[in-house]
Amino acid sequence: MSKIMSLNTADRRVKLFSFTLIELLVVIAIIAILAAILLPALQSARARGVQSSCANNIKQLSSALAYYMPDYDEYVVVGSRPANYHNWSATFVAFKYISSPVFLCPAVHNWQYEASIRTAKPSQFGTSTALRYVHYGINAGIASNYINTTATSNLIKTVPTMKAGKAVNPGRTVAFADSVCKDSINSLPKNTAGFAYFYGIGSGSGNIQDRHSKGANVAFVDGHVVWTKNANATYRAFKSGSSKTVDLIYLNPTYREQ
Numbered sequence: 001m002s003k004i005m006s007l008n009t010a011d012r013r014v015k016l017f018s019f020t021l022i023e024l025l026v027v028i029a030i031i032a033i034l035a036a037i038l039l040p041a042l043q044s045a046r047a048r049g050v051q052s053s054c055a056n057n058i059k060q061l062s063s064a065l066a067y068y069m070p071d072y073d074e075y076v077v078v079g080s081r082p083a084n085y086h087n088w089s090a091t092f093v094a095f096k097y098i099s100s101p102v103f104l105c106p107a108v109h110n111w112q113y114e115a116s117i118r119t120a121k122p123s124q125f126g127t128s129t130a131l132r133y134v135h136y137g138i139n140a141g142i143a144s145n146y147i148n149t150t151a152t153s154n155l156i157k158t159v160p161t162m163k164a165g166k167a168v169n170p171g172r173t174v175a176f177a178d179s180v181c182k183d184s185i186n187s188l189p190k191n192t193a194g195f196a197y198f199y200g201i202g203s204g205s206g207n208i209q210d211r212h213s214k215g216a217n218v219a220f221v222d223g224h225v226v227w228t229k230n231a232n233a234t235y236r237a238f239k240s241g242s243s244k245t246v247d248l249i250y251l252n253p254t255y256r257e258q
Contacts, residue, residue, distance in 0.1 A: 047213055051227060053106045054105045054212065055217045055225050057104075057105065058136060058176050058217050059223075060098060061092075061175075061176045062175060062219045063223070065077065073163075074165060075161050075163055076138075076161040076164070077161070078161055079138050079196065080132075085131070088138050088196060089103055090126040091126035093120060093122050093126075094128075103117055105178060107211050108194070108211065112193040113133040116129075117130050117131060131196065132195070133195060134195075136178060138196065139175055139177075139197070139198065142175070143161050171222045171224065173220055174219075176219040177216050177218040178216040178231075179195045180193070180209035182207045207232055208231050210232055213227075215227050215228050215231055216228060
């Protein structure tokens, strides 16, 4: 008799702590609803963290430029030379203004040359193939006397890089931004590459890439960094300057070389 009572008690306990199928489905539904509510918020928080980390990288590039210019008569670092991949990024690493991991945006993965960028050791002249394809570009309008943005003119080679004091409105003059190699997007959509510089619409292969919530981090000559929605269209959509250099100095509407 005691055994029967013991079994009945155990049975009642099992029933007391058991879920019916409907109750289980209700719990699962509640968990799913909570996940649907919280997941976008978590993803948004993560995206903001990545964007902030990227902005810090670009801020460090701006600081490196600020240290570089007084050493070179206030001229902006040259964006590129015509041979052997001599780029501003390689110059910064070779002369220890910056370390190469800063060139990698945390928002991009599996890009060409990423591993090579991490270990790049440029020559004393700054030459490095990998550092041509960093994730951040410099504004060729202020940093290049080489990049030829017109097919019929060599005038660009005679124009020096910008002097810091010549930026009449440094708060509106772009220095660095998230970048991408347009050619690599067209040919290798799953394995794209960054680009060390970008220029005006309709020329070259360097673009600003809106990879942070449809926008990009952009640094200006005065050192401040902002996120801008549709930055590629915003900063590469207009050109300015004299008729001879209209394709060169396109991101600083008040700049003129004296």
